[in-house]
Amino acid sequence: MIIPDTMTKAVKLYGNKEALVCGDRRFTYLEFQRRVNALSNLLCAKGIRKDGKVAILQPNCHYFMEAYYAVALRGAISVPINYRLSPKDVAFILDDSESTFLIADCEFVQMVASALEGGGKGVRMVLWTGEGECPQMRVEAMDYEEAIRGYSTVIVEEEGIREEDVAQLYYTSGTTGRPKGVILTHKNVCTHALGTIGELHITDSDRWIHVAPMFHLADAWATWAITWVGGTHIFARSFNPPKVLEIMERERATITNMIPTMLNLLVNHPDVRGHDYSNLRVLLSGGAPIAPEVVKKIVETFRCNYIQTYGMTETSPYLTMSILKDHLTGLSYEEQLEIKSKTGREFIGVQLKVVRKDGTEVAKDEKEVGEIIVKGDIVTPGYWRLPEETEKAIKDGWLYTGDLAVMDEEGYVTIVDRKKDMILTGGENVYSTEVESFLYMHPAVLETAVIGVPDEKWGEAVKAIVVLKEGMEATEEEIIDFCKERLAKYKAPKSVAFYDTLPKTGSGKIAKRDLREKYWRDVARRVH
Numbered sequence: 001m002i003i004p005d006t007m008t009k010a011v012k013l014y015g016n017k018e019a020l021v022c023g024d025r026r027f028t029y030l031e032f033q034r035r036v037n038a039l040s041n042l043l044c045a046k047g048i049r050k051d052g053k054v055a056i057l058q059p060n061c062h063y064f065m066e067a068y069y070a071v072a073l074r075g076a077i078s079v080p081i082n083y084r085l086s087p088k089d090v091a092f093i094l095d096d097s098e099s100t101f102l103i104a105d106c107e108f109v110q111m112v113a114s115a116l117e118g119g120g121k122g123v124r125m126v127l128w129t130g131e132g133e134c135p136q137m138r139v140e141a142m143d144y145e146e147a148i149r150g151y152s153t154v155i156v157e158e159e160g161i162r163e164e165d166v167a168q169l170y171y172t173s174g175t176t177g178r179p180k181g182v183i184l185t186h187k188n189v190c191t192h193a194l195g196t197i198g199e200l201h202i203t204d205s206d207r208w209i210h211v212a213p214m215f216h217l218a219d220a221w222a223t224w225a226i227t228w229v230g231g232t233h234i235f236a237r238s239f240n241p242p243k244v245l246e247i248m249e250r251e252r253a254t255i256t257n258m259i260p261t262m263l264n265l266l267v268n269h270p271d272v273r274g275h276d277y278s279n280l281r282v283l284l285s286g287g288a289p290i291a292p293e294v295v296k297k298i299v300e301t302f303r304c305n306y307i308q309t310y311g312m313t314e315t316s317p318y319l320t321m322s323i324l325k326d327h328l329t330g331l332s333y334e335e336q337l338e339i340k341s342k343t344g345r346e347f348i349g350v351q352l353k354v355v356r357k358d359g360t361e362v363a364k365d366e367k368e369v370g371e372i373i374v375k376g377d378i379v380t381p382g383y384w385r386l387p388e389e390t391e392k393a394i395k396d397g398w399l400y401t402g403d404l405a406v407m408d409e410e411g412y413v414t415i416v417d418r419k420k421d422m423i424l425t426g427g428e429n430v431y432s433t434e435v436e437s438f439l440y441m442h443p444a445v446l447e448t449a450v451i452g453v454p455d456e457k458w459g460e461a462v463k464a465i466v467v468l469k470e471g472m473e474a475t476e477e478e479i480i481d482f483c484k485e486r487l488a489k490y491k492a493p494k495s496v497a498f499y500d501t502l503p504k505t506g507s508g509k510i511a512k513r514d515l516r517e518k519y520w521r522d523v524a525r526r527v528h
Contacts, residue, residue: 002161002186003072006193006228007033014204014230021251022062022235029230032066034153039070041151046125048101050075050158051166055099055123057081057090057108060210060219060235063129063144067103068223072186075158078168079181080215084428086488087111089179091119093171097181097384098122103144106130113137163187169384170217170313172429181384182313191377192316193225195349199321200255200282200307204230207279209253211236211244211262217317218257218287218427241269249275257284257309259427260294260459267297280304286311286318287427292341299337310343310415314399316378319352320344320413328410342412343405350376353398354407364409369416372401423452425460430491432512438486439464442479444472447502449510450493453519464493465515467502 010019010029019029027035048054054071056078058064064080071078079097081090090111094102100122104112107130116123116137125140127147134143167189169181196202208226210233212219226233234251236244239262247253258266263285266272280302285295286309299306311317322344324336331339346352354362354370362370375398382390393399402422405413423430432450439448447467455461464483468474476496483492503511 001190001194002163002165003167003189003224004069004157004161006190006224007036007069010227010230017204017230018232019227019230020062020065020233020235023237025062027062032062035148036066036069036073037153037155038148038151039066040073040155042127042147043070043074043076043101044156044158045151046101048074048076050160052076052101053079053097053099053169054101054103055079055081055094055097056215057083057102057104057112058129058214059083059105059107059237060214061105061129061237062233062235063103063105064214065223065233068220072167073155073158075161075165077166080168080170080220082171082213082215082428082488083108083111084488084490086486087114088118089488090115093179093181094120094123096179097169097171100124101127103127103129106132106135109135161186163190170215172313180386180389182380183382183384184316184380188316188378188380189221189224191349192221192318193228195347195378196221196225196318197229199323199348200284202226202229202231202255206231206254207234207252208232209234209236209244209248209251209256211239211256211258212287212427216287216427217311217313218259221317222257239265241265242271245269245271245275248277248280252279254279254281255284257286259287260285261426261457263298264294264457267294267301272301277302277304282307284309284321287424292337295341296337299340306340308340308342308344310403310413311347312401314380314393314401315350315374315376316380318347318378319350319372319374319401320346322412325410339410339412342408342414344413345411346374346413347378349378350374352413354405354413362407364407364411366406366408366414369404369406372403372405372413372415373398374401375399423450423460423462425452425455425462425490426458428490430462435462435464435483435487435491435493438483439466439479441486442474442482444468444474445479446470447510449502449512449515451512451516451519453495453516455494458494461494462491463519464496465499465502466496467499 011033015030019032020027056067079099127144128134129144163186167186168184171179208222214220282305284307308322310320322340352374362368379399403415405415407413435450446469449465452460453463479496503514
């Protein structure tokens, strides 16, 4: 199967059914297909062929979904871009991916202008969506709606698209802080979509609300799964708690996945109990740690099933789901909640092990810690133009996740730590060395270490620990502002601690583990 087949199936079986709800605009599957075909024909006329790269810089909206499908129809490769990145990061992604076409919302005019000044040398055209006049750049620019009106709604199909072909490049922070392009094929995407349909019992009666950003696979996977079964897509342009709650009620949402930060803000919002969620059957969370207390509040507030998920961009993304096995449904409410709060048992589309350093599996006693490794048709073939990184991550067909976990006798895993110093804050990856590099540019900083610390709102928060140069001064606010001027805001530290010296290992390296343990010790006590 290839991605365009999921739309073909939906149109064949559900052509006149409501497919997309985006603000005041509503489209049936037939109407959606015609718009996708026109955009795809435009891309073809502008030189986008098989394996061409089309970057997408959009909030959650029907334009994003149209772009995903139109690019796939050409056999080209989508490059979704995180709109929270700095222009420098955006420029790097445009260049590294060799993108020649950009579909962007007018909301991001300044970001695009800055990115194209500093990079994006291969970009030949920008197609603008949104309100207002079409901004002009150093490259050709057109208004999206005006442009697609000039093209046929009957598709001229690209021949020879295979399931092994690259469909998407999702950029994540690399081990050096350099963004890495994760390759996903049509087979990866479709196999994962089919697995979620089976696991979550998704049907044409489901109404998925896109709340988590569509540039992130925490939400993007639903683009293909919900379409495949003829479900309805509902778009929340941005995360605004009262607006999201209102849309969930008005549009009778039945299912969605949000990062814990979002769910925590929703259940604690004063308006949360003023809405009807009777259509909601299941809420999923993923992308960051979530406290058991928050899980309990989610279930009690929305009165629906809850499933915790764990995954990676490299795996399309799901690797586990905390779905209760049938014989566990007879347990007490508290016992069921405890299982639902675990990372989960392996997803149907993957083989998962928790292994020791020698490759043997750990005991299923929830005590012995090992690394999660996985294999299957949902696993990436590798990183874009980074063969050495691919070889480090994938060995003998197994992807080494770098996540440390324990497993219980039922096969449910619980992540306890990360091998890498990656910080997961609000569903976004932040690599500590990247932040440290900018901190060392501050004239008063002698030494620094950046770690993730527990945070009720973000799951983890970025914390900078700083040793100042003798005779120099700096405040917490000054350090944070210094980083915000140079980094995407979510990468900047939320807090700063000043130390006289930093703990060192025997080899003289800064002992980050010792620093982290101080902040996570109280959390560990509460959990146990």
